[in-house]
Amino acid sequence: MAKRTMTLNLTEREMEVLNQLCDKKGLNKTALMRQALRLYQAVDLRLEQGDKLLFEDDKTKEKSELMVL
Amino acid sequence: MKSRPLFLWDTGSGLPVEGKLINAILPKHLRDHYKFWKPLCKANTEQHEHWNWEKKCSHYSGQLSYQNFAIECSGATQGLMIVNTTKRCVIPSQANKHLVYIEYLEVAPWNRKNLTSQPRHRGVGFAMLAAAIHLSIEEENQGRIGLHSLPQADTYYRDVCRMTDLGPDHSYNSRCPLRYFEMTESQAIEYIRKGGNQNEA
Numbered sequence: 001m002a003k004r005t006m007t008l009n010l011t012e013r014e015m016e017v018l019n020q021l022c023d024k025k026g027l028n029k030t031a032l033m034r035q036a037l038r039l040y041q042a043v044d045l046r047l048e049q050g051d052k053l054l055f056e057d058d059k060t061k062e063k064s065e066l067m068v069l
Numbered sequence: 070m071k072s073r074p075l076f077l078w079d080t081g082s083g084l085p086v087e088g089k090l091i092n093a094i095l096p097k098h099l100r101d102h103y104k105f106w107k108p109l110c111k112a113n114t115e116q117h118e119h120w121n122w123e124k125k126c127s128h129y130s131g132q133l134s135y136q137n138f139a140i141e142c143s144g145a146t147q148g149l150m151i152v153n154t155t156k157r158c159v160i161p162s163q164a165n166k167h168l169v170y171i172e173y174l175e176v177a178p179w180n181r182k183n184l185t186s187q188p189r190h191r192g193v194g195f196a197m198l199a200a201a202i203h204l205s206i207e208e209e210n211q212g213r214i215g216l217h218s219l220p221q222a223d224t225y226y227r228d229v230c231r232m233t234d235l236g237p238d239h240s241y242n243s244r245c246p247l248r249y250f251e252m253t254e255s256q257a258i259e260y261i262r263k264g265g266n267q268n269e270a
Contacts, residue, residue, distance in 0.1 A: 001071055001092070026166060031209040035167060038133040038155050045132065 008033070043068060070095075077142050078191040086190070088142025090200055094149055098139040099123050101146035102175075109178035116219040117175060122149055125173060135172070138200050140193055148193040150174045152201055154208055156215065159235055160251050168213035168251070169205040171198075183221065195264065198230060202257045212257030217247040226250045230260060 010018065022032050043053060053066045071092040076085040091098075102122050110118040129135040134155045140148040156170035174197050180188045202212045217238060218226050226232045233253065237246035252260065 026211070027209045034133075034208075035155065042132060042134050042155060 075140070075196050077140075077147065077193060077196065079143075080188055080191055086142060088140055088147065088190075090196060091139045091141065092136065094122065094126050094137040094139050094151075098141075098146045098149060099126065102149065105145065106175075106178055109184065115178070115184075116221050117173075120173065120175065122173075122175075125151060129172075136204065138197065140196055142190060146177065147180060147190055148174070148176045148197050150197045150200070152204065154204070158213055158215065158251060159249065160233055160253060163213060163251075163253060166213065167208065167210050168215050169201045169208065169210060171201055171214060171216040174198075174216070194225070199261060202252070202261060205257070211254040212261075213252060213254060214257065215249065215251040217241050217249050219247065223248055231256055 018029060018032065021027075022029055025032060025035075027035065047053065047068055053068055054063045055066060056063050072089045075088055075090050077088050078084075079086040099122055107118075126137060129137070129151060134153050136152050136154065138148075138150040138152070139146055151172045153170040153172050154167070156168060158164055158166045158168050174194070176193045176197070177189075178184050180190050180193050182188055198214070201214045205212050205214055214232075216226070216232075223234075227234045227250065230250075230252070232250040233256070235249045235251060238249040239246045241247055241249065
């Protein structure tokens with residue numbers, strides 16, 4: 001698939017978090033931003049369909065809803 | 070739409086035959102599945118005979134998380150696959166890192182050893198897993214892939230592909246938990262190096 005290039009303006013703090021996540025996940029910045037976009041689209045689609053985004057505690061099985069604006 | 074050449078083995082002649090891997094599932098692939106694959110699957114009670122590729126493609130269409138693949142050779146569709154690029158690893162040494170997760174993979178029934186004594190082409194399953202590994206490398210995931218296997222294919226992924234068997238995954242389907250398999254970077258390198266043993270299920 002053909003790829004296009006863009007410039008992304010981030011704050012110092014945002015860039016710091018981006019770098020931390022890249023280190024943690026072993027991804028470069030492009031790969032990480034592409035993952036983030038895929039996830040954002042997937043979550044947005046499910047929310048539009050009326051689904052909720054929940055996190056479950058693996059031990060207690062307690063569920064908490066993540067409010068997405 | 071991206072495509073690249075690949076070679077499968079024609080078991081009749083014993084010679085390699087050129088085909089192509091297409092980074093999409095096109096209407097003609099869906100037609101082939103419905104017209105030529107489906108009747109053979111029904112007749113042989115395969116565990117995935119209820120799969121409806123048209124519905125699956127329509128459901129995942131437009132979602133960046135998913136990519137589709139098809140293999141064409143000798144004028145026919147030989148394999149179909151849908152992968153998800155947002156899932157994460159389970160093996161402790163690579164836990165939480167991204168991988169390419171194979172949602173669905175189906176090889177044409179005339180290429181499967183469990184359905185015919187003389188499959189037409191060998192190497193379709195290998196080529197599909199290799200495509201998933203290559204995508205994983207392109208995505209900076211170092212070749213890591215994962216999948217839930219139908220019971221009929223457990224031995225293929227465990228013994229032929231040498232993937233790590235993490236056992237039945239009750240979170241995937243609690244009534245009939247499928248086994249989860251994952252491939253590490255080193256397993257992926259070994260798989261490509263050995264050519265997947267060119268030994269199809």
